[in-house]
Amino acid sequence: MASASPRRRELVALLRLPFEVVPSHYQEPSSPTSPVSLPRFVVELATAKAHEVAHRIEEGLVLGADTEVSLEGDVGLPLGKPANPQEATSMLHALSGRTHYVYTGLALVPVVDGSPQEPLQEVVCTRVRFRELSDDMIAAYIATSEPFDKAGAYGAQGYAAPYIEAIDGDFFNVVGLPLCTLGHMLERLGVAWWRGTPQT
Numbered sequence: 001m002a003s004a005s006p007r008r009r010e011l012v013a014l015l016r017l018p019f020e021v022v023p024s025h026y027q028e029p030s031s032p033t034s035p036v037s038l039p040r041f042v043v044e045l046a047t048a049k050a051h052e053v054a055h056r057i058e059e060g061l062v063l064g065a066d067t068e069v070s071l072e073g074d075v076g077l078p079l080g081k082p083a084n085p086q087e088a089t090s091m092l093h094a095l096s097g098r099t100h101y102v103y104t105g106l107a108l109v110p111v112v113d114g115s116p117q118e119p120l121q122e123v124v125c126t127r128v129r130f131r132e133l134s135d136d137m138i139a140a141y142i143a144t145s146e147p148f149d150k151a152g153a154y155g156a157q158g159y160a161a162p163y164i165e166a167i168d169g170d171f172f173n174v175v176g177l178p179l180c181t182l183g184h185m186l187e188r189l190g191v192a193w194w195r196g197t198p199q200t
């Protein structure tokens with residue numbers, strides 16, 4: 001798995017397949033300043049992350065993923081990860097009382113005899129609605145430090161959980177790895193992942 005994300009590591013383990021974490025050295029570009037196609041954007045980043053690792057191994061299947069949050073839907077500005085409390089505050093203000101979209105791109109790159117093969121790619125979108133957040137709620141949440149390594153400045157699996165009014169789609173996609181879609185992709189590559197045993 002070409003990811004340094006502790007959430008993705010925990011989620012991928014639920015497939016019960018043997019895997020190794022090899023964080024990608026791909027340098028993500030800074031967040032775009034004009035609207036982009038979110039589905040294309042996340043798939044390109046996921047593929048770039050996977051490719052960088054695929055060029056460093058001899059054999060295997062490399063998984064790359066990228067998650068972005070946007071208020072606009074398919075064409076919009078990804079919010080990115082907040083660099084400081086001010087950015088986290090303005091992202092959470094923007095999400096307060098509104099519906100937003102979380103996109104995760106997935107790329108699986110098979111490597112055979114040291115050669116990366118054509119990637120298999122997917123994108124998953126989940127709609128998330130936040131309740132209205134007061135200034136005090138936002139400040140208290142930022143004080144937990146949870147927003148800083150997360151797209152959109154929140155963790156649905158963490159202290160932001162009580163802020164979520166509704167979710168439409170795959171919850172695991174919001175946390176960074178849509179497992180059901182990943183299972184289908186593995187099946188397309190002939191991997192009977194459900195026969196695996198829990199890895200320690």
Ligand SMILES: Cc1cn([C@H]2C[C@H](O)[C@@H](COP(=O)(O)OP(=O)(O)OP(=O)(O)O)O2)c(=O)[nH]c1=O
Pocket residue numbers: 002003004005007008023024049065066067068069102149150151152154155156157174175176
């Ligand atoms: C919206 C949301 C994002 N996130 C996280 C998932 C991702 O780790 C992160 C989005 O950043 P990414 O750039 O997708 O991933 P990453 O930099 O953490 O890890 P890597 O590139 O090595 O794979 O935001 C949550 O954990 N919970 C949430 O609710």
